[in-house]
Structures are given as structure tokens and as C-alpha cells.
Amino acid sequence: MTDLFSLDDRVAVVTGGGGALGGAMARGLAMAGANVAVIGRTPGTLQRTVEAMGADAGMAVVADVLDESSLAAARDAVQARWGRIDVLVNAAGGNVPEAVVPPGGDVFGISREAFRRVFDLNLLGTVLPVQVFGPSLASGAEGSVVNVSSMAADRAITRVPGYSAAKGAVDTYTRWLAVELARRFGTALRVNAVAPGFFIGDQNRRLLTHEDGSLTERGESIVRLTPLGRFGEAEELIGTVVWLASRASRFVTGIVVPVDGGFSAWSGV
Numbered sequence: 019m020t021d022l023f024s025l026d027d028r029v030a031v032v033t034g035g036g037g038a039l040g041g042a043m044a045r046g047l048a049m050a051g052a053n054v055a056v057i058g059r060t061p062g063t064l065q066r067t068v069e070a071m072g073a074d075a076g077m078a079v080v081a082d083v084l085d086e087s088s089l090a091a092a093r094d095a096v097q098a099r100w101g102r103i104d105v106l107v108n109a110a111g112g113n114v115p116e117a118v119v120p121p122g123g124d125v126f127g128i129s130r131e132a133f134r135r136v137f138d139l140n141l142l143g144t145v146l147p148v149q150v151f152g153p154s155l156a157s158g159a160e161g162s163v164v165n166v167s168s169m170a171a172d173r174a175i176t177r178v179p180g181y182s183a184a185k186g187a188v189d190t191y192t193r194w195l196a197v198e199l200a201r202r203f204g205t206a207l208r209v210n211a212v213a214p215g216f217f218i219g220d221q222n223r224r225l226l227t228h229e230d231g232s233l234t235e236r237g238e239s240i241v242r243l244t245p246l247g248r249f250g251e252a253e254e255l256i257g258t259v260v261w262l263a264s265r266a267s268r269f270v271t272g273i274v275v276p277v278d279g280g281f282s283a284w285s286g287v
């Protein structure tokens with residue numbers, strides 16, 4: 019059983035690996051035995067994740083997921099150190115504040131520029147790393163791409179039209195790519211996504227909690243609509259990500275796995 023989930027001798031790249039969820043995913047992959055390169059634009063946050071994994075297992079690489087040449091340099095640096103890349107987790111992403119429609123805000127006046135930015139970050143920021151790292155993954159025997167979606171892709175969530183549409187596109191791209199790569203490479207390259215429910219991180223803390231830690235109205239309604247009755251802990255994504263990255267999921271491709279405390283299952287009644 020341990021062998022099935024083992025990532026010994028594997029090399030993983032985690033974009034957004036300096037963030038709340040990407041950092042936990044990176045640590046989980048390292049715990050399963052992988053060497054892990056974390057990618058982001060801020061050296062300090064990447065370094066924190068590397069310290070948590072141990073410098074032997076981890077590597078911080080500064081790159082922007084929207085800049086192809088910086089991704090190519092990151093790929094070359096990982097290849098130079100570890101000689102292969104087996105797993106790509108696309109965890110860089112998130113909302114763009116200017117793309118939010120506040121309560122009573124102008125539905126018909128959403129900033130086109132902000133809409134485009136949130137789309138670029140979440141969709142192109144997934145597509146570009148696949149294009150740059152994909153050939154390395156495809157050259158091995160058991161490659162796995164894990165994209166990061168959201169509950170906002172499937173369930174309408176107030177205020178975030180651009181983010182929701184972008185994550186919906188990530189789901190569609192995940193399925194399309196999984197089919198295309200399965201037909202070309204078979205089990206050697208699988209593609210899935212994880213769709214986290216609600217986890218408190220730097221991006222949404224102000225929206226969900228007051229300064230004294232108590233929940234805002236939005237935070238309370240999320241907890242009320244989550245059957246397990248709480249927010250997720252970033253570490254609770256590790257099991258799913260390691261499963262999708264490892265040979266334990268060898269016959270699984272093209273799915274989006276909710277890790278959401280039951281949020282997506284419940285009608286709210």
C-alpha cells in the first residue's frame with residue numbers, strides 16, 4: 019500500500035508553492051518522497067515552503083506563470099538539478115479584487131481589464147505551465163498534472179464572476195487535456211484537478227473573518243452550507259493531491275475532485 023502512494027524518486031513542480039494551499043500540497047508531495055520545486059514570484063514565501071520540506075527535498079524557483087520564458091528557465095533549473103519532472107501541480111491562481119462585483123454593484127459594468135486579468139491568472143496560468151513542463155512529464159513513465167479548480171466553477175458564488183468563469187474553464191481544460199493526452203500517451207500522462215471548498219488564506223481572510231477572528235456574514239453562510247460545518251485546513255488537500263500524483267490513481271484521468279466538506283453535495287435544504 020505504501021508503494022502505491024509513494025513518490026520516491028519522483029520530481030514535482032508546484033506553481034504557487036509559496037501560498038497557503040500550494041505550500042501544503044508541496045509539503046505533502048515531499049512527505050510522500052518527491053523532490054519538489056516550488057514556483058512563484060516572491061522568493062521569501064517560496065523559501066518558507068522549502069525550509070518546511072528540507073533543502074535536500076525542496077527547491078525555490080522564482081518564475082511568473084504568465085511568462086513563458088521564466089517558466090522555461092525554471093524547467094531548465096529543475097531538470098539541471100534533478101534530471102526529470104514527473105508531476106506538475108498548478109496551484110498559482112486566485113481572485114483579482116477589481117473583478118469582484120460587490121453587493122448592489124454594477125453587474126453590467128464589470129471591468130473588462132480585471133475580468134481578463136483573473137482569467138489570465140487562473141486559465142493561462144495553468145495552460146502555460148502545462149505547455150512548458152508537459153514535454154518533460156510526457157517523457158517519463160507516469161506523469162501527472164494536477165490543476166486547482168474551485169467550488170466557484172460549479173456552484174454560483176456571489177461577487178466573483180470572473181474567478182468563477184476562469185475556474186470553470188480550468189475544469190473544461192482539465193477534461194480536454196486528459197482525453198487528448200490519454201489518447202497520445204496512455205497512462206504515462208494523466209490530468210486531473212482538485213476543487214477545494216473554502217479554506218481561509220491570505221486572499222480571503224478579510225472577506226471571511228473580522229479582525230477579532232469571528233466570522234463575517236459571508237463566512238457564516240459558508241460554514242452553514244458546508245455539511246462538515248467548518249472551513250478546510252490546507253493539509254486536508256494533501257491526501258487527494260498525493261493520490262492524484264501517484265500510481266495509486268493510475269486509471270484515473272479527467273476528473274475534478276471536490277475537497278469541500280460536502281459543500282458541492284448539498285442543496286442547502
Ligand SMILES: NC(=O)c1ccc[n+]([C@@H]2O[C@H](COP(=O)([O-])OP(=O)(O)OC[C@H]3O[C@@H](n4cnc5c(N)ncnc54)[C@H](OP(=O)(O)O)[C@@H]3O)[C@@H](O)[C@H]2O)c1
Pocket residue numbers: 033034035036037038039040041057058059060061063081082083084108109110111112113139143166167168169213214215216217218219220221222
Ligand atoms: N483558499 C481557498 O479557499 C481556495 C478555494 C478554492 C480554490 N483555491 C485556489 O487554490 C489556489 C491556491 O490558493 P491559495 O488560497 O493558496 O492562495 P495564495 O495563498 O494567495 O497562493 C497563491 C500563490 O500563487 C502565486 N502566484 C500568484 N500569481 C502568480 C504568478 N503570476 N506567477 C507565479 N505565481 C503566482 C502567489 O505567489 P506570488 O504572489 O509570490 O507569485 C501565491 O504564492 C488558487 O488557484 C486558488 O484559486 C483556493
